[in-house]
Amino acid sequence: MSHRSEIRATRRHTLSRSTRSGLKNFCLLAPAAPLFSAAMLLPICKFGTPVLRQKGEPVTTFDPALSELAANMLETMRAAHGIGLAAQQVGKALQFFVIDLTGKPGSPPEFSATLDGKSVLPDLLMPLAAANPEVEILPDDEWLYEEGCLSFPGLTGDVARCEKVRLRYHDLKGERHEIVCDGLFARCIQHEFDHCQGVLFIDRMEKPDLMKIQTKVKQLKRETQARLRELT
Numbered sequence: 001m002s003h004r005s006e007i008r009a010t011r012r013h014t015l016s017r018s019t020r021s022g023l024k025n026f027c028l029l030a031p032a033a034p035l036f037s038a039a040m041l042l043p044i045c046k047f048g049t050p051v052l053r054q055k056g057e058p059v060t061t062f063d064p065a066l067s068e069l070a071a072n073m074l075e076t077m078r079a080a081h082g083i084g085l086a087a088q089q090v091g092k093a094l095q096f097f098v099i100d101l102t103g104k105p106g107s108p109p110e111f112s113a114t115l116d117g118k119s120v121l122p123d124l125l126m127p128l129a130a131a132n133p134e135v136e137i138l139p140d141d142e143w144l145y146e147e148g149c150l151s152f153p154g155l156t157g158d159v160a161r162c163e164k165v166r167l168r169y170h171d172l173k174g175e176r177h178e179i180v181c182d183g184l185f186a187r188c189i190q191h192e193f194d195h196c197q198g199v200l201f202i203d204r205m206e207k208p209d210l211m212k213i214q215t216k217v218k219q220l221k222r223e224t225q226a227r228l229r230e231l232t
């Protein structure tokens, strides 16, 4: 997922919906240092690549290869100025995603969170690598935010998502954890969890916004499919 870097606090629609986005191209700049020195950039699958519509298989092996995949995905995501990336986006249909919402030093966190029932500083949860995610929507408001997606370069639109979620997942060692969070973190989890099920942000985008980018979405799909045909 890519996102806008500031939040607009204007309310829109009904009482249960608000809009908090404001800027075009809402990318948080990622820390420059890679998580692992050997991390590699991976090609990001663009819309029209069949794997983006595949539901991911569960992760069953928690080995160095999985840690390497996480490191490569984080490196790839940061290089593309994203804040989340799912395995489907690097060509692997797995229940697996990474998120890093680390902002600029001194910038206020855009969410609060607990890990395994204890409050934690948001930055300590980052980067997050989550296998076999289960997402439970917790009762709260829905809010609109202008999302982007690294598989749809340059295309954005408002998406309504729930404010608060509970995420259960396996870490890279196969240990089970539970995060309860809100705000941008909860949104990013919902976006990446969708990818793991083959669901894309255009499926949830507000209809007027989708209409505005529909031609470009179709064009992207055609270009991706043409490129894939050239490769086979």
Ligand SMILES: [Zn+2]
Pocket: 001, 002, 148, 149, 150, 151, 191, 195, 201
């Ligand atoms: Zn995405």
